[in-house]
Amino acid sequence: MNEDIIWDAVIVGGGIVGTATFYKLQMRHPGKRLLLLEKEAVLSDHQTGHNSGVIHSGIYYKPGSYKARNCVHGRRELVAFARQHGIAHDVCGKLIVAMDASELPRLEKIHERGIANGSEDMERTGPEPIREIEPYCTGIAAIRVGCTGIIDFRGATNKMAELACALNPASAVRTGEEVTGTGDQDGLSVVITSKARHKARAVIFCAGLQSDRLARRDGARLQERIVGFRGDYYELTDQAKHKVKHLIYPVPDPRFPFLGVHFTRMTDGSIECGPNAVFTFKREGYGKTDFSLADSWEALTYGGTWKLFFKNMRYGIDEYRRAFSKRLFLKTLQRLIPSLTMDDIKPGRAGVRAMLLGTDGEMVDDFRIERRGRHIHVLNAPSPAATACLAIGDEIVNMAEKEGVL
DSSP states (O other), X not given: OOTTOEESEEEEXXXXXXXXXXXXXXXXXXXXXXXXXXXXXXXSOSTTXXXXXXXXXXXXXXXXXXXXXXXXHHHHHHHHHXXXXXOOEEOOOEEEEEOSGGGHHHHHHHHHHHHHHTOOSEEEEOHHHHHHHSTTOOOSEEEEETTOEEEOHHXXXXXXXXXXXXXXXXXXXXXXXXXXXXXXXXXXXXXXXXXOEEEESOEEEOOGXXXXXXXXXXXOOOOOEEEEEXXXXXXXXXXXXXXXXXXXXXXXXXXXXXXXXXXXXXXXXXXXXXXXOEEOSSTTOOSTTOOOHHHHHHHHTSHXXXXXXXXXXXXXXXXXXXXXXXXXXHHHHTTTOTTOOGGGEEEEEEEEEEEEEOTTSOBOOSOEEEXXXXXXXXXXXXXXXXXXXXXXXXXXXXXXXXXXXO
């Protein structure tokens, strides 16, 4: 491996945000020599590859926020990208369903946000239209969101990497190469990995579940810490797949940064139900009993974690009970589709969300991107970051150009 190459930029992290940044930077500057590094054997092996596959509309997010702006613009660009390059996707629409009168004010607020954010093809509906769209779903009111869809995020990630490398054959994607630190040499940045030392004029970190650790190794004074939350899914069995035709979501509880257990029709025809949200004892652990002493120690010696636990103790206990009880999980699903039975669901996969947690026990809600010298760090990219990936890539390239990183 030639360590004498001077890269114009090294992008750390081969999830969809890092790869979209690699692609956007190469599109904007086809003559620049770029390197994308990923520690796993393949791209998109963590949050991207365990994502629910939903193309989000932008309806939920605070108007004017990074999330709102980038989700709407990013969604439109992502759908166009998928159409142009043959990525499996379907803009099938979804329902956000209110089950009782107490949820109606929150449903109305979501609708107002959708209008403010420019989410198109939305309408309020009552019980009869709900049954016309989803015959097995019950509710007193809903928002039909026609611009929501599903997509193969792994496929999109791989295509972005392929296109970027085609633009400049001198650029490269290297997998199985973990970044362990950074340094300086002769006015250049040095990215130290498990296999080599790479010299670069700029470094962009899109490290997902490891973003805070790499930021600290890079000298950033970051008070917040990434805490992982596992989400478990069930799948509908073949006998029950006819009960879900599109995507069905509950009205989310604003006290928590999750959208609630929902139904998602995937691009392969399967129907996923979930996820829940439980603290994980291993940042990249997808099994219910996965454990890392280092990850657990780091999370449980952080005061913000305990403040979060105490603020949401009842919710957390309920989530853990549901994680280990198929019957309790089914009970939650039956709020939206009452006819589901134990035989209608089977255990599915799991994912882990990276949440940036403050010292006060509050989760950082919006995207967070910061520059440190020649380096840019994506410190927080929760949902809908996958939907917004191309817009986030533009944001990062714009920052790099404006602030003289490139």
